Amino acid sequence: xxxxxxxxxxxxxxxxxxxxxxxxxxxxxxxxxxxxxxxxxxxxxxxxxxxxxxxxxxxxxxxxxxxxxxxxxxxxxxxxxxxxxxxxxxxxxxxxxxxxxxxxxxxxxxxxxxx
Amino acid sequence: xxxxxxxxxxxxxxxxxxxxxxxxxxxxxxxxxxxxxxxxxxxxxxxxxxxxxxxxxxxxxxxxxxxxxxxxxxxxxxxxxxxxxxxxxxxxxxxxxxxxxxxxxxxxxxxxx
Numbered sequence: 001x002x003x004x005x006x007x008x009x010x011x012x013x014x015x016x017x018x019x020x021x022x023x024x025x026x027x028x029x030x031x032x033x034x035x036x037x038x039x040x041x042x043x044x045x046x047x048x049x050x051x052x053x054x055x056x057x058x059x060x061x062x063x064x065x066x067x068x069x070x071x072x073x074x075x076x077x078x079x080x081x082x083x084x085x086x087x088x089x090x091x092x093x094x095x096x097x098x099x100x101x102x103x104x105x106x107x108x109x110x111x112x113x114x115x
Numbered sequence: 116x117x118x119x120x121x122x123x124x125x126x127x128x129x130x131x132x133x134x135x136x137x138x139x140x141x142x143x144x145x146x147x148x149x150x151x152x153x154x155x156x157x158x159x160x161x162x163x164x165x166x167x168x169x170x171x172x173x174x175x176x177x178x179x180x181x182x183x184x185x186x187x188x189x190x191x192x193x194x195x196x197x198x199x200x201x202x203x204x205x206x207x208x209x210x211x212x213x214x215x216x217x218x219x220x221x222x223x224x225x226x227x228x
Contacts, residue, residue: 004158006158032214034216041223042220042221043204043218043219043220043221044159044204044218046215046216049214049215093158093159095159095216097214101214102147102166102208102214103147103149103161103164103208104161104208104214104216105161106151106158106159106160106161107158108157108158109156109157109158111156
C-alpha cells in the first residue's frame with residue numbers, strides 16, 4: 001500500500017506557457033500533500049504544503065501566484081507552473097501522508113524542461 | 116530549528132563491502148527518523164524508519180538505530196550490491212512539526228563490481 005503517482009513523468013514546454021502536474025495517492029486517502037523541487041545533485045526543497053479543501057501553505061521565497069496548488073480531493077493534488085521560464089526547469093516531486101501519521105510517501109517525480 | 120547532517124559523498128565501495136552512511140540530527144522535540152533512497156531519475160522511496168529512541172529500522176538488509184544520546188541514525192548494510200547504487204537521504208519529522216520533513220543533503224553511493 002501507500003502508492004503515489006505523478007503525471008506526467010516528464011514534460012517539455014515553451015517559455016511563457018503553463019504546465020500542470022498531477023499527484024495522486026492510489027490506495028489511500030491523503031489528508032496532506034507536499035510539493036518539492038529538486039535541483040541536480042541536491043536535496044529536496046519543500047515548496048508548499050496542501051491540505052485537502054484548504055489553501056496551500058507556501059514556504060518562504062516560493063511565489064504562490066507562479067506555483068498554483070490545488071488539493072481538491074483526498075487523492076489528488078495539482079501543481080501548475082504558470083508562465084514558465086527556463087529557470088523553472090527542475091525535477092518536481094510530490095508526497096502524501098495519511099491523517100496523524102509521520103511517514104511521507106513520494107511520487108516518482110516530474111522532470112520539467114522549459115525551452 | 117531542525118537540521119540533518121549527512122556525510123558527504125560520493126561513497127564508492129566494491130560489491131560485498133560493508134556500508135556505513137553517517138547521519139546526525141538536531142531537533143526541538145522527539146522526532147521520527149527516516150532513510151529514503153532515490154534511484155537515478157526516480158522519486159524517493161522509504162527505506163526504513165524509527166520512531167523512538169533505541170528503535171531499529173530495517174529493510175532489504177539495511178539497518179539504522181535511533182540513538183538519542185548521540186543524536187544519530189547511521190545507515191548500515193553488511194554486504195552491498197551493485198543494485199544498491201543510489202542516493203540516500205536521512206530525514207526527520209519533528210513531533211510537533213506538522214509532518215514537515217527535514218532532509219539531509221543526500222549521500223551518493225556507488226557500488227562497483
